[in-house]
Amino acid sequence: MSLLRYSGRRVVQAIPVLLGVVAITFTLINAAPGNPVEIMLGPSPNQAAVETLKAKYGLDQPLHVRFWKYLVNLVQLDMGRSIYYDAPVTTKIAQRLPQTILLMVSSFAFAIATAVPLGVISAKRRNKPTDHVTRIVSLVGVSTPSFWIGLVLILLFSYNLGVLPATNLVMPWAHPSNVTGASTRLGVLYVAGAHLLLPMLSLGTLQMAAITRIERSSMLEVLSDDYVRLARAYGVTERTILRKHAFRNAQLPVITIIGLQLTTAIGGAVLTETVFEINGMGRLIVSSISRQDFPVVMGTTFVFALVFVVGVILTDISYAYIDPRVSYGDQE
Amino acid sequence: MSAPLLRVDDLQVQFFTEDGVVRAVDGISFDVREGELVGLVGESGAGKSVAVSAIMRLVESPGRIVGGHIEFKGETLIEVERGDDGESYRTDATIPDGELRERIRGREIAIIFQDPMESLNPVFTVGGQLREFIELNRDLSEEDAREEAVRMLREVGIPEAAARYDDYPHQFSGGMRQRVLIAMALACEPALIIADEPTTALDVTVEAQILDLVDELQERYDTSFVWVTHDMGVVAEICDRVNVMYLGEIVEQAPVDDLFYDTQHPYTEALLDSVPRPDETVEELNPIKGVMPEAINPPAGCRFHTRCPDAREACKTTNPDCRDVTDGVTEHRAACIKHDAFETTYEGSPPLETGSGGGFDVSLSGGETDD
Numbered sequence: 118m119s120l121l122r123y124s125g126r127r128v129v130q131a132i133p134v135l136l137g138v139v140a141i142t143f144t145l146i147n148a149a150p151g152n153p154v155e156i157m158l159g160p161s162p163n164q165a166a167v168e169t170l171k172a173k174y175g176l177d178q179p180l181h182v183r184f185w186k187y188l189v190n191l192v193q194l195d196m197g198r199s200i201y202y203d204a205p206v207t208t209k210i211a212q213r214l215p216q217t218i219l220l221m222v223s224s225f226a227f228a229i230a231t232a233v234p235l236g237v238i239s240a241k242r243r244n245k246p247t248d249h250v251t252r253i254v255s256l257v258g259v260s261t262p263s264f265w266i267g268l269v270l271i272l273l274f275s276y277n278l279g280v281l282p283a284t285n286l287v288m289p290w291a292h293p294s295n296v297t298g299a300s301t302r303l304g305v306l307y308v309a310g311a312h313l314l315l316p317m318l319s320l321g322t323l324q325m326a327a328i329t330r331i332e333r334s335s336m337l338e339v340l341s342d343d344y345v346r347l348a349r350a351y352g353v354t355e356r357t358i359l360r361k362h363a364f365r366n367a368q369l370p371v372i373t374i375i376g377l378q379l380t381t382a383i384g385g386a387v388l389t390e391t392v393f394e395i396n397g398m399g400r401l402i403v404s405s406i407s408r409q410d411f412p413v414v415m416g417t418t419f420v421f422a423l424v425f426v427v428g429v430i431l432t433d434i435s436y437a438y439i440d441p442r443v444s445y446g447d448q449e
Numbered sequence: 450m451s452a453p454l455l456r457v458d459d460l461q462v463q464f465f466t467e468d469g470v471v472r473a474v475d476g477i478s479f480d481v482r483e484g485e486l487v488g489l490v491g492e493s494g495a496g497k498s499v500a501v502s503a504i505m506r507l508v509e510s511p512g513r514i515v516g517g518h519i520e521f522k523g524e525t526l527i528e529v530e531r532g533d534d535g536e537s538y539r540t541d542a543t544i545p546d547g548e549l550r551e552r553i554r555g556r557e558i559a560i561i562f563q564d565p566m567e568s569l570n571p572v573f574t575v576g577g578q579l580r581e582f583i584e585l586n587r588d589l590s591e592e593d594a595r596e597e598a599v600r601m602l603r604e605v606g607i608p609e610a611a612a613r614y615d616d617y618p619h620q621f622s623g624g625m626r627q628r629v630l631i632a633m634a635l636a637c638e639p640a641l642i643i644a645d646e647p648t649t650a651l652d653v654t655v656e657a658q659i660l661d662l663v664d665e666l667q668e669r670y671d672t673s674f675v676w677v678t679h680d681m682g683v684v685a686e687i688c689d690r691v692n693v694m695y696l697g698e699i700v701e702q703a704p705v706d707d708l709f710y711d712t713q714h715p716y717t718e719a720l721l722d723s724v725p726r727p728d729e730t731v732e733e734l735n736p737i738k739g740v741m742p743e744a745i746n747p748p749a750g751c752r753f754h755t756r757c758p759d760a761r762e763a764c765k766t767t768n769p770d771c772r773d774v775t776d777g778v779t780e781h782r783a784a785c786i787k788h789d790a791f792e793t794t795y796e797g798s799p800p801l802e803t804g805s806g807g808g809f810d811v812s813l814s815g816g817e818t819d820d
Contacts, residue, residue: 341509342567343567343568344567344569344570344571346507346509346562347560347568347569347630348570349507349554350554350559350560351554351559351586351633351637352550352551352556352585353582353585354550365573366570439572440572441572441619442571
């Protein structure tokens with residue numbers, strides 16, 4: 118019950134955060150020199166045309182009026198129309214978001230699935246060869262930029278070996294008729310997997326390395342705690358100690374890091390999408406900024422903020438789920 | 450007299466650190482008989498905790514048991530001998546790790562740690578942790594273990610035990626947590642409980658309650674105890690026999706009354722002198738001069754001579770073992786050459802100057818010369 122209350126509170130607390138994000142983005146975009154109309158009409162435009170276009174996109178109104186209108190529309194899930202694409206921003210985002218979500222979710226899944234066991238084993242075999250190898254790999258991992266890893270992977274597996282595609286993503290839920298090289302649902306999954314593998318590794322390596330390091334040090338710390346010594350003194354096997362008594366406690370800092378890695382992952386997604394020519398949110402936001410496509414920039418930023426806030430709330434809830442002290446403390 | 454329940458013989462534990470080898474426990478011997486509460490007393494850093502953790506082979510790296518023999522109910526918990534190459538190794542008599550874990554740890558010997566705040570796992574319920582250890586060490590089903598856990602919580606005086614079973618450790622106070630840990634130890638029905646300064650982290654009123662509780666429970670369950678403490682008051686209250694430790698060695702062992710009323714070692718005397726007494730009003734307490742030297746570089750000769758008011762020249766060269774000093778009237782042993790049992794030159798030897806801070810000086814200069 119207390120966990121539910123805690124979760125509810127965290128969700129409510131997220132609302133002002135999102136409001137703040139919208140306000141800041143809105144202000145920043147409008148404070149930047151230039152506007153989309155100038156870009157559309159080119160240098161030395163006709164003054165009358167400028168006025169007409171400004172009126173069309175509502176750019177002639179005062180800032181606070183536009184901000185209020187934007188908020189009212191946003192609540193109704195209307196993010197305005199893209200100036201460049203001349204289409205609703207929500208449609209554009211709906212096209213792009215699945216690619217980015219697929220990329221991020223898969224790279225996090227890859228990172229967690231490899232980092233957690235690696236970190237635990239590394240801690241368990243402290244100062245043995247397995248530990249040394251893991252530590253070197255994770256150190257290299259955190260120090261290597263994701264776009265460089267992406268380029269090397271493309272060079273190796275696509276250019277030299279020619280075994281994996283270097284561009285684009287295929288959605289695993291796509292219909293076989295829309296996917297080249299696939300005639301069945303299983304075929305689609307295979308093609309999707311082949312396309313996903315390199316971008317996932319490229320984005321996930323950094324996450325994996327960061328999580329491995331924190332998992333290892335956190336495990337080491339917990340393994341020397343008194344309650345672990347107590348369990349050992351009461352005849353609990355090393356296996357059970359590792360899996361039950363130590364593991365759960367050790368995940369607290371790991372969860373914190375996973376939550377924080379979400380920010381780097383969003384940044385990394387922009388780079389990865391560029392390297393692998395994936396039409397996701399990252400590329401959308403970058404190109405829209407250079408085109409001064411205000412509504413799209415606002416919309417994509419808001420969605421990224423939403424993704425991040427949801428990630429942080431999930432982090433907090435798992436934290437409270439693992440550590441009873443967090444949710445119980447909420448009752449006071 | 451029956452054979453002792455636990456016999457520790459010439460136990461040596463060393464820590465292999467980057468700065469050198471720390472001889473934390475340097476050849477101590479003591480025993481515990483059935484139903485007895487044996488104290489292990491000394492200042493911080495004397496090696497008490499290390500000594501007791503060696504009993505169940507719980508010494509953690511970089512520490513290692515490098516010598517000695519520990520026997521419990523006729524079984525060899527550990528026997529370490531030094532080979533011809535100087536390396537120490539476990540003899541075949543030592544019971545294997547798996548067996549120690551399954552048959553001895555928790556089942557025959559239980560332990561209570563110093564800090565009740567850190568000894569319970571914060572993410573599991575108090576009852577669940579208790580139940581797990583009972584289930585493991587008494588071969589009970591989950592339901593029976595649960596029932597037993599609630600019963601034990603009641604036994605150690607947790608109010609509304611059944612309701613508090615599902616509480617988490619952070620919902621318990623320090624004293625309550627220590628009661629839980631005592632319940633844990635007793636619930637496994639061991640023959641011996643090692644209590645490693647279990648009341649040090651508690652305030653005095655709670656400490657008094659816990660000591661009463663242990664006294665009462667010990668009578669009922671007839672469990673033997675090794676009680677580690679630095680508090681002479683606690684010793685006087687609950688111990689049957691006492692071992693006084695200084696810098697990894699036992700300097701005096703005696704039944705509790707003899708230790709207090711017929712003290713034979715200057716260190717014990719000094720310890721007793723530094724305890725405030727309700728029947729004497731003094732201007733200030735009389736602490737032992739200087740600080741205990743580091744175990745990494747103990748003074749030559751008697752380890753206490755740098756701080757000893759009775760020290761003489763002979764003490765610098767002779768490191769005495771613990772010997773019977775009362776002609777066998779009682780079991781009273783001390784490691785001080787001023788007694789007749791040690792045939793040394795103490796009588797004719799000139800007294801040492803041990804001014805204030807003597808211990809400091811010697812330990813510092815000792816550190817410099819030995820590099």
